[in-house]
Amino acid sequence: xxxxxxxxxxxxxxxxxxxxxxxxxxxxxxxxxxxxxxxxxxxxxxxxxxxxxxxxxxxxxxxxxxxxxxxxxxxxxxxxxxxxxxxxxxxxxxxxxxxxxxxxxxxxxxxxxxxxxxxxxxxxxxxxxxxxxxxxxxxxxxxxxxxxxxxxxxxxxxxxxxxxxxxxxxxxxxxxxxxxxxxxxxxxxxxxxxxxxxxxxxxxxxxxxxxxxxxxxxxxxxxxxxxxxxxxxxxxxxxxxxxxxxxxxxxxxxxxxxxxxxx
Amino acid sequence: xxxxxxxxxxxxxxxxxxxxxxxxxxxxxxxxxxxxxxxxxxxxxxxxxxxxxxxxxxxxxxxxxxxxxxxxxxxxxxxxxxxxxxxxxxxxxxxxxxxxxxxxxxxxxxxxxxxxxxxxxxxxxxxxxxxxxxxxxxxxxxxxxxxxxxxxxxxxxxxxxxxxxxxxxxxxxxxxxxxxxxxxxxxxxxxxxxxxxxxxxxxxxxxxxxxxxxxxxxxxxxxxxxxxxxxxxxxxxxxxxxxxxxxxxxxxxxxxxxxxxxxxxxxxxxxxxxxxxxxxxxxxxxxxxxxxx
Numbered sequence: 070x071x072x073x074x075x076x077x078x079x080x081x082x083x084x085x086x087x088x089x090x091x092x093x094x095x096x097x098x099x100x101x102x103x104x105x106x107x108x109x110x111x112x113x114x115x116x117x118x119x120x121x122x123x124x125x126x127x128x129x130x131x132x133x134x135x136x137x138x139x140x141x142x143x144x145x146x147x148x149x150x151x152x153x154x155x156x157x158x159x160x161x162x163x164x165x166x167x168x169x170x171x172x173x174x175x176x177x178x179x180x181x182x183x184x185x186x187x188x189x190x191x192x193x194x195x196x197x198x199x200x201x202x203x204x205x206x207x208x209x210x211x212x213x214x215x216x217x218x219x220x221x222x223x224x225x226x227x228x229x230x231x232x233x234x235x236x237x238x239x240x241x242x243x244x245x246x247x248x249x250x251x252x253x254x255x256x257x258x259x260x261x262x263x264x265x266x267x268x269x270x271x272x273x274x275x276x277x278x279x280x281x282x283x284x285x286x287x288x289x290x291x292x293x294x295x296x297x298x299x300x301x302x303x304x305x306x307x308x309x310x311x312x313x314x315x316x317x318x319x320x321x322x323x324x325x326x327x328x329x330x331x332x
Numbered sequence: 333x334x335x336x337x338x339x340x341x342x343x344x345x346x347x348x349x350x351x352x353x354x355x356x357x358x359x360x361x362x363x364x365x366x367x368x369x370x371x372x373x374x375x376x377x378x379x380x381x382x383x384x385x386x387x388x389x390x391x392x393x394x395x396x397x398x399x400x401x402x403x404x405x406x407x408x409x410x411x412x413x414x415x416x417x418x419x420x421x422x423x424x425x426x427x428x429x430x431x432x433x434x435x436x437x438x439x440x441x442x443x444x445x446x447x448x449x450x451x452x453x454x455x456x457x458x459x460x461x462x463x464x465x466x467x468x469x470x471x472x473x474x475x476x477x478x479x480x481x482x483x484x485x486x487x488x489x490x491x492x493x494x495x496x497x498x499x500x501x502x503x504x505x506x507x508x509x510x511x512x513x514x515x516x517x518x519x520x521x522x523x524x525x526x527x528x529x530x531x532x533x534x535x536x537x538x539x540x541x542x543x544x545x546x547x548x549x550x551x552x553x554x555x556x557x558x559x560x561x562x563x564x565x566x567x568x569x570x571x572x573x574x575x576x577x578x579x580x581x582x583x584x585x586x587x588x589x590x591x592x593x594x595x596x597x598x599x600x601x602x603x604x605x606x607x608x609x610x611x612x613x614x615x616x617x618x619x620x621x622x623x624x625x
């Protein structure tokens with residue numbers, strides 16, 4: 070992997086996001102996403118992962134309070150969500166963000182909003198090849214789909230926007246392991262086709278399986294960063310996120326709390 | 333039997349007016365979750381606007397078209413100039429509703445000032461006294477036109493909402509605003525369009541109601557309340573529900589007024605509403621609101 074002096078696609082510098090003006094959700098967080106790679110942010114519940122993505126997408130009004138977010142060299146923090154979206158950042162939220170009462174076809178149609186280029190058919194072919202099931206389900210309302218199919222629809226719809234940066238919030242959430250693997254295989258294909266991905270996950274094993282670089286986030290801060298390989302080797306990550314326990318230590322339950330982390 | 337048909341027809345005619353009003357309310361409610369209490373007053377203002385233009389000897393078609401545009405513009409201006417800034421300051425649903433109430437009162441004042449409070453006859457191309465007879469049922473030109481415009485508008489609105497891209501965006505935006513935003517859909521313009529369209533329907537109702545009554549600053553008060561009831565009866569977030577609700581109220585009013593007594597004209601309609609809402613709180617065609625987290 071060449072880590073030459075390439076300008077990152079997304080550059081976040083010491084942002085602070087607050088809820089109700091006093092509760093810090095992001096506490097001086099900085100991270101970068103390089104083009105055409107998969108970057109992942111791992112962390113436990115309540116670490117602020119979702120808040121991070123929402124802040125980037127512009128969905129939190131007047132946030133971040135401090136710090137800067139640059140996308141392709143342009144400052145995008147505190148822009149309206151529609152404007153962030155139009156720059157090519159597409160956000161697939163944890164709840165998939167589907168129009169539940171609209172059909173699969175209509176959901177996809179809304180994904181092409183504002184597109185008049187000639188590549189549309191290509192992109193439809195791409196997503197139908199990626200998720201053949203969506204073709205079968207075209208006339209069904211989105212809320213009648215299974216969890217996995219909903220995630221696939223959300224990803225397909227996102228791809229129709231030709232994202233420069235695709236942000237996904239826990240795509241494996243609530244999915245059976247086999248389906249989650251399918252979703253991740255699709256993500257890998259999407260990435261190979263040239264899309265930059267920022268992935269937020271609790272399932273570290275899945276995420277580090279496809280990511281090139283990862284950040285570990287806890288209580289609104291990045292506590293550790295490194296290539297996927299480095300993180301997989303890291304003792305703490307292994308123990309806390311990958312569940313590779315050492316025989317000598319006491320039962321897992323309280324070890325999580327007792328464990329002294331290196332960060 | 334022919335008497336029943338007679339009541340039915342006149343009920344459908346008033347019902348069409350209620351349906352138009354209800355459609356406007358439902359359109360705004362389902363897209364922005366705001367109950368528009370200015371709906372009747374915007375319709376009144378639009379009708380007065382047409383009245384003024386007619387006084388300037390403008391042709392009917394032009395005056396009415398301009399009045400519709402005026403009503404739509406008024407609502408869109410309100411949305412952009414008042415509601416969006418209010419939302420930016422995190423106004424609650426209730427305070428937004430109060431804002432519409434305020435708009436209504438302002439318009440009421442302006443209309444009274446510029447239009448006068450004296451009831452005036454509203455000139456109209458269709459006559460209220462010229463009647464046709466179909467198999468024993470008498471129907472005036474105006475009633476026929478009202479039913480026709482109600483039907484036509486419903487069909488056009490259906491086509492717009494269900495068959496066009498703008499309609500698709502409207503449905504998407506009203507169902508899941510953040511999702512529409514993150515897809516880059518211009519949600520504000522879409523919502524403003526809903527407001528404009530809703531008021532256009534209200535003015536349309538006003539234009540067809542005014543010739544049947546006399547024009548004064550409060551002539552839309554009762555149809556507004558009835559339209560409101562109709563929208564709730566049909567399910568506030570359902571457009572077909574608004575039409576069904578409007579027709580039910582119109583017909584039941586006419587039947588009760590005809591068979592029982594004019595004094596009970598409103599009673600039957602509201603009895604129906606009470607019973608329906610007891611059985612189906614979300615309205616006849618409304619979808620139960622699911623709070624999605």
